[in-house]
Amino acid sequence: MNVIPGKQQFVSFPFFKLDSAWRRLSESERTRGKNEFRDVVEAAQQKMIVLPYSTIGVRGDVDFFFWRVSYFLEDFQDMTAQLLNTGIGKYLTQPYSYLSMTRRSIYVEEHQHEGQEGSRLFIVPGLNKYVFVYPFIKTRAWYALDKKLRQEAMTEHIAVGHKYQSVKINTTYSYGLDDQEFVLAFESDKPEDFLDLVMELRESKASAYTLKDVPTFTGIMNPIKDVLDLLDKQPAGIKQPVS
Secondary structure, eight states, X not given: OOOOTTOOOXXXXXXEEEOGGGGGSOHHHHHHHHXXXXXXXXXXXXXXXXXXXXXXXXXXXXXXXXXXXXXXXXXXHHXXXXXXXXXXXXXXXXSOEEEEXXXXXXXXXXXXXXXXXXXXSSOOOOSSSEEEEEEEEEOHHXXXXXXXXXXXXXXXXXXXXXXXXXXXXXXXXXXXXXXXXXXXXXXXXXXXXXXXXXXXXXXSTGGGGEEEOOOOEEEEEOOHHXXXXXXXXXXXXXXXXXX
């Protein structure tokens, strides 16, 4: 996707859960349904960022999700409408879906460096294997604080984040667009570093003003074919009967 200087991006995280009835279909029908789904995803990837993540084995209420980035809301609408009308799409529900936009942060002016989180109107996701996504809402008491106190709290917060160089944060904004205020997406190849980061952030001043930061999703990035194949992966040593 080509970057448009000065223009904000829309960001979408749709989460999908598969009805187990789909696994009882014939192999040929499942293969056809997955191919239809994959074709839609690959076509969408020609005009926007679409990154697939599996949550099989790490989350019970969703099976996979996408991280999508586009300059046009209609791209998300068109892609999802097509996905839900594929063979496998007819067996999918969407337990969660988060919408947000990029914008410059008001808290990082004194901490500018190249590629800094919060200073960019565009994001470049997908450089790490794992992503940790959650909606985020501050308390109203936070917004009632003096601006200087908020800046001090966020300066501490940002300093903690800088200690964990293996973790990249992508903060996007949902005010008025969706139920939450922010959507946070942390990328890393080291889940243990993200765990330590979150534990340390719990002790920061800004953390006292968190109203909501759940549910949290741990996603494993894979090509769309591999994500779909995990949905009906056969046990080792068991042959799939010929349909």
